Amino acid sequence: MKIYNSMYGVIYINSTFNNTISTLTDNKGNTIGWYSSGVLGFKxxxxxxxxxxxxxxxxxxxxxxxxxxxxxxxxxxxxxxGKETILRIINNCGIYIRSITDITPLPYNGCRKKKRRRV
Structure with a gap:
């Protein structure tokens, strides 16, 4: 088991309507481990x-x-x-949260409108 010298890490949380996936990486982006609700036995x-x-x-x-x-x-x-629940429990487990960033993609122009009806 590799022990990291750096005390810093990054946690990515992907929370959709069907599943929640959480990934732990180091500062360079190398994956240390990940968990999802399907891996833990929820169906x-x-x-x-x-x-x-x-x-x-x-x-x-x-x-x-x-x-x-x-x-x-x-x-x-x-x-x-589960977004707020994850943050609360990570904080209660003794890990210091330095920053929280929301990277949810937002459409800035949206879909193309329907063609205007000609009568």
Missing amino acids: GPKKSTSIASQSISEKISFLAISKNIKIVDIYIKGVGI
Whole structure:
């Protein structure tokens, strides 16, 4: 098991309507570990609940502590339910959150409008 000298890490959270995926990386972007609700045994509609995101955040924070990562930046993407739950539990596990950034893509012009009807 590789122990990292750097105390800094990055957690990416992708929270959709159907699933929640959390990835722990180092500062260079190399993946240390990841968890999703399907990996932890949740199936079907239970994958998108806040209980599933709770267990994901516990696992990812214990992984960070075991790899000697104490300070993290968090990047959140998506519109799912478990975003606030993950942040709260990571903070309660003893990891210092340096920054929280929302990287959800937003359309700036939208789709093309329908053709005007000619009568």
